[in-house]
Structures are given as structure tokens and as C-alpha cells.
Amino acid sequence: MLAEEDLMGNSNESFIKSESVCEDETSEKKAVSRKQFLGRLYEIPGAAISFCNDVDDEPCPPGEFEFINGYRYSPNVKVPSPESMFGCEGCHISGCHLKKPQSCSCLDDLDDKHRKFAYNKDRKVIIPPRHLIIECNRYCSCGPDCATRVVQRGRLIPLEIFKTPKKGWAVRTQRIIQRGMFIDVYRGEVIDHEEAERRGSIDHQGSVYLFDLDFFSKGEETQEFGSAYTIDARHCGNVTRFFNHSCDPNIAIWPVVGHELARTERLYELAFFAIHDIKIGEELCFNYHGEGNQKKEGQRGVICHCGSEKCTGEFFIL
Ligand SMILES: C[S@@+](CC[C@H](N)C(=O)[O-])C[C@H]1O[C@@H](n2cnc3c(N)ncnc32)[C@H](O)[C@@H]1O
Numbered sequence: 191m192l193a194e195e196d197l198m199g200n201s202n203e204s205f206i207k208s209e210s211v212c213e214d215e216t217s218e219k220k221a222v223s224r225k226q227f228l229g230r231l232y233e234i235p236g237a238a239i240s241f242c243n244d245v246d247d248e249p250c251p252p253g254e255f256e257f258i259n260g261y262r263y264s265p266n267v268k269v270p271s272p273e274s275m276f277g278c279e280g281c282h283i284s285g286c287h288l289k290k291p292q293s294c295s296c297l298d299d300l301d302d303k304h305r306k307f308a309y310n311k312d313r314k315v316i317i318p319p320r321h322l323i324i325e326c327n328r329y330c331s332c333g334p335d336c337a338t339r340v341v342q343r344g345r346l347i348p349l350e351i352f353k354t355p356k357k358g359w360a361v362r363t364q365r366i367i368q369r370g371m372f373i374d375v376y377r378g379e380v381i382d383h384e385e386a387e388r389r390g391s392i393d394h395q396g397s398v399y400l401f402d403l404d405f406f407s408k409g410e411e412t413q414e415f416g417s418a419y420t421i422d423a424r425h426c427g428n429v430t431r432f433f434n435h436s437c438d439p440n441i442a443i444w445p446v447v448g449h450e451l452a453r454t455e456r457l458y459e460l461a462f463f464a465i466h467d468i469k470i471g472e473e474l475c476f477n478y479h480g481e482g483n484q485k486k487e488g489q490r491g492v493i494c495h496c497g498s499e500k501c502t503g504e505f506f507i508l
Pocket residue numbers: 251356357358359360396397398399431432433434435436492493494495496507
């Protein structure tokens with residue numbers, strides 16, 4: 191369906207409705223903005239992302255949203271430099287030895303208890319959510335087939351952005367997903383703490399796309415690093431910014447280092463993996479709170495429409 195649409199250019203299209211615009215003009219504008227949105231989806235690398243609205247006549251998500259494939263750094267954020275990267279030495283070109291985590295220096299940052307590879311030979315994640323995943327990178331002695339390289343290979347599962355009656359836009363899978371499979375990484379603009387506070391305090395009619403990179407500030411490294419960065423996917427990001435909250439989620443988040451980003455600069459990626467087997471057509475949702483459902487300072491409650499039996503009735507956002 192997507193491939194059959196004509197691709198439109200990237201000219202800016204206003205989505206603000208004017209009362210003086212007549213019916214025909216409005217429908218034409220809707221058709222153009224839908225075509226533009228489909229054109230943007232078509233250009234996304236990786237497995238296809240389709241689009242569907244069976245609920246109402248909104249042509250596509252509102253706003254000037256740009257799909258990006260990497261982080262976008264706001265001016266006051268220090269961009270990680272390649273010098274801070276290092277790789278393992280002595281691991282075989284065919285891949286690091288999954289049964290011998292002691293022998294791969296990529297895992298040197300992990301303490302003895304956590305020193306294990308994050309994936310099994312099928313490239314499914316086997317460490318618990320929110321535990322650090324370290325992937326081999328371009329400086330490693332192993333080659334591209336090393337089983338530790340999963341997130342850096344990109345999304346392999348085709349997804350669909352669709353409209354829900356009560357939660358706005360959402361994402362569902364077009365393939366069966368097995369537990370442990372990688373789905374995608376959260377993308378957006380990397381902003382500092384002050385900017386996140388400022389943006390969080392602006393009322394955007396309920397929807398919030400801010401994600402704190404606070405993994406390393408929770409441990410003993412807090413004092414060294416101070417407050418962490420935040421990812422804002424309001425204006426730019428990828429399909430994951432349409433993932434909704436559920437009190438009974440089927441996907442969760444792992445912090446990932448390797449490839450481009452260096453742990454020493456507090457920047458890492460947020461990768462979504464399946465925590466259950468997921469059927470075709472099922473919506474992909476994660477728990478916005480990570481663990482627990484406690485309201486933190488400065489957060490406000492939103493009525494939850496996840497529809498699960500475990501629903502607590504509300505969730506909290508900045
Ligand atoms: C990151 S966005 C998710 C995509 C969003 N539905 C959209 O249309 O762009 C987060 C927002 O989606 C809505 N949302 C997400 N999960 C929800 C849920 N379980 N119940 C009600 N609204 C939800 C809320 O407005 C929330 O602020």
C-alpha cells in the first residue's frame with residue numbers, strides 16, 4: 191500500500207485548520223499531508239513501516255515531525271568523540287566467544303556478577319531489562335557477524351503506525367515477535383537537564399516525548415557525572431515515539447553502549463526488546479515508569495487507557 195503512493199517532496203505543510211478554508215481545500219490539504227507522511231515513512235531504513243487509520247479522518251500524526259536515524263545533538267550537548275571508543279582485542283573475527291565473557295575486554299566495565307554477554311546465539315537479549323548491554327563496535331577485533339551486534343544492525347521487524355480510539359497514534363507489529371527479539375531504538379534530540387525541565391513544563395495538550403538518560407546517574411557515578419541528558423522525540427525521532435504506555439507491557443528498554451556512543455560521555459542508546467512473544471497485529475507498549483508506578487516530583491497523572499487487566503488507572507508523565 192505504501193509503495194503505491196506517490197512520494198511528495200518535503201515542503202512544509204501547516205496542519206492548523208483555518209475556518210476560512212473551504213471543504214475541498216481542507217480535504218486536499220489532508221491528502222497532501224498524508225502523502226508527505228507516507229513519503230517520509232517510505233524513506234526510513236530497515237524493515238517497512240506502514241500506516242493505517244481506521245478510527246477517524248485525521249490523515250496522519252500532526253506537526254512537523256521529522257524521521258531521523260541517529261541522535262540529534264542540541265548545541266550545548268557534548269557530541270561523543272571517536273577517541274573515547276575502544277574495542278576488544280584478540281577475539282576471533284567470526285565473533286566473540288559467547289561462553290567466555292571473561293575473555294572479551296569489551297565487557298571489562300561490568301562487575302563480576304554482571305559480566306556476561308547480553309545476547310544468546312540467536313541474538314535475543316538474555317539479561318534483564320534496564321541492565322547495560324555492551325555491543326562490540328568498529329574498533330573490535332571481531333567481525334560484523336559477532337553475536338553481540340544486534341542493535342547496531344537496525345530494525346528487522348516491519349511495523350505499522352495506527353490510530354487508536356483513546357490513546358492517539360500507536361504502533362503494532364506486522365510479524366510475530368519472539369521474546370528477546372530486538373525491535374528498535376528510541377531516537378530524538380539530545381538535550382541537557384535544564385532544557386528538559388523547560389520543555390517538560392510546557393503544556394503540549396497531554397502528549398510528552400521526553401525520555402531521561404539517567405541510567406548512569408543512578409549508580410555510584412552520579413557525583414562524577416551530575417545530571418543526565420534527556421531525549422526529546424517531539425520534533426524528530428523514529429517510530430518508537432509512537433509507542434504507548436501499558437500497565438502490562440510486551441516490550442521493555444535496555445541501555446546500550448557500543449558502536450558510536452561512549453559510556454564515558456553519559457550517552458547511550460535506549461533499545462526496545464520484546465519481553466513476551468507477540469502476535470501479528472498486537473500493539474507494542476512499554477511501561478513508561480520502568481518498574482513500579484510511583485509518581486515522581488513534577489510529574490502529572492494521565493488517565494490510562496491501556497485496557498489491560500493489570501491497569502492501575504493512571505500513569506505519570508513530566
Ligand atoms: C510518547 S507519546 C505516544 C504516542 C501518542 N499516542 C501519539 O499519538 O503521538 C505519549 C502520549 O501518548 C498518550 N498515551 C500513551 N499511552 C497511553 C495510555 N495507556 N492511555 C492513554 N494515553 C496514552 C498520552 O497522551 C501520552 O502523553
